[in-house]
Amino acid sequence: LFHIGPYHIGSQTLLAPMAGVSDLPFRRLCSRLGAGLATSEMVTADTRLWQTDKSRNRLMWEGISGPRSVQIAGSDPVQMAEAARACANLGAQILDINMGCPAKKVCNKAAGSALLKDEPLVVDILQAVVAATTIPVTLKFRTGWDAENRNAVRIARLAQDCGVQALTLHGRTRACRFEGAAEYDTIGEVVAAVDIPVIANGDIDSPHKARQVLLHTNAAAVMIGRAAQGNPWLFGQVNRFLASGVIASGPDLSAVAALMQEHFTALYEFYGTYLGCRIARKHLGWYLDGHLAWRFPAHLKADVWRQSFNALSTPEEQLNAVAQLSDRLNPLEDQAA
Numbered sequence: 001l002f003h004i005g006p007y008h009i010g011s012q013t014l015l016a017p018m019a020g021v022s023d024l025p026f027r028r029l030c031s032r033l034g035a036g037l038a039t040s041e042m043v044t045a046d047t048r049l050w051q052t053d054k055s056r057n058r059l060m061w062e063g064i065s066g067p068r069s070v071q072i073a074g075s076d077p078v079q080m081a082e083a084a085r086a087c088a089n090l091g092a093q094i095l096d097i098n099m100g101c102p103a104k105k106v107c108n109k110a111a112g113s114a115l116l117k118d119e120p121l122v123v124d125i126l127q128a129v130v131a132a133t134t135i136p137v138t139l140k141f142r143t144g145w146d147a148e149n150r151n152a153v154r155i156a157r158l159a160q161d162c163g164v165q166a167l168t169l170h171g172r173t174r175a176c177r178f179e180g181a182a183e184y185d186t187i188g189e190v191v192a193a194v195d196i197p198v199i200a201n202g203d204i205d206s207p208h209k210a211r212q213v214l215l216h217t218n219a220a221a222v223m224i225g226r227a228a229q230g231n232p233w234l235f236g237q238v239n240r241f242l243a244s245g246v247i248a249s250g251p252d253l254s255a256v257a258a259l260m261q262e263h264f265t266a267l268y269e270f271y272g273t274y275l276g277c278r279i280a281r282k283h284l285g286w287y288l289d290g291h292l293a294w295r296f297p298a299h300l301k302a303d304v305w306r307q308s309f310n311a312l313s314t315p316e317e318q319l320n321a322v323a324q325l326s327d328r329l330n331p332l333e334d335q336a337a
């Protein structure tokens with residue numbers, strides 16, 4: 001398939017780093033179900049802040065099968081270089097630099113996608129980080145600052161010249177945030193302009209879309225973010241479709257329930273029960289929307305059931321509720337079959 005530095009990437013579908021979503025429990029599930037790379041959520045390049053649970057939790061890789069990739073965000077070359085060394089010392093095998101995040105918190109400090117405006121600073125950061133460590137450095141960015149300033153091809157060439165070993169490009173400008181549809185022409189232009197692997201990202205939500213984007217851009221792989229929420233099976237489905245043209249059917253009810261229980265149990269272990277239960281509610285909403293809501297009979301409303309789930313506050317109650325739901329919906333599924 002393709003390599004990032006010395007690392008062979010085992011599939012063409014990668015999980016996007018998503019703050020608040022791509023935590024260790026979720027990355028583990030996605031990598032087991034077929035994601036070739038599951039980069040951690042961004043951590044600040046300010047290593048003085050790494051003492052917080054939030055940062056420490058992002059620097060962990062237990063049970064991830066692909067290479068251990070971590071993302072850093074910042075704007076000071078010296079600080080970024082220091083963070084890169086620290087990540088490598090903690091066991092990271094790939095270091096991803098975030099120049100794609102439009103969030104105010106990141107952009108106000110001229111980090112994330114705000115950096116795209118300042119090409120000399122981009123070069124300073126990339127050179128400093130590449131020189132700081134022996135592990136491969138990758139860059140995740142957007143097509144430009146706004147529609148008038150689409151400098152992705154220039155940034156990509158600069159990055160390659162600095163020694164960056166792979167690029168992930170989200171087919172939107174910073175000004176687009178998450179509005180409108182992602183465009184893939186610029187991604188194709190970047191692929192044609194550089195020799196290093198380019199990973200296409202933005203709005204990929206099905207096996208067909210993944211193949212279409214790969215064909216349109218000639219990218220080495222696709223990266224999937226929001227569509228994987230509540231649907232980690234998507235990686236396997238895309239992989240299978242790319243390999244054989246077969247669309248695998250989605251998971252049956254018992255598989256969904258079993259995976260939710262496994263996921264939630266991992267959340268309780270990772271975050272402790274208080275926070276774990278709260279984070280489980282968020283994921284439950286996604287599983288419900290993607291795989292369960294349409295299985296509810298008319299008399300049992302999915303949103304009512306969701307509200308009752310959200311009132312539960314212990315792991316036992318949450319896991320029981322999932323098991324009971326599965327039992328209640330199962331006979332209906334059998335009847336339907």
Ligand SMILES: Cc1cc2nc3c(=O)[nH]c(=O)nc-3n(C[C@H](O)[C@H](O)[C@H](O)COP(=O)(O)O)c2cc1C
Pocket residue numbers: 016017018019020021041042071098099100101140170201202203204223224225226227
């Ligand atoms: C909740 C959320 C958090 C995100 N956090 C990050 C992040 O930490 N680092 C990053 O590079 N991109 C982040 N992104 C952007 C995604 O990695 C991805 O580029 C974007 O969602 C487009 O892909 P998609 O259409 O498949 O979701 C985030 C996106 C979302 C929705």
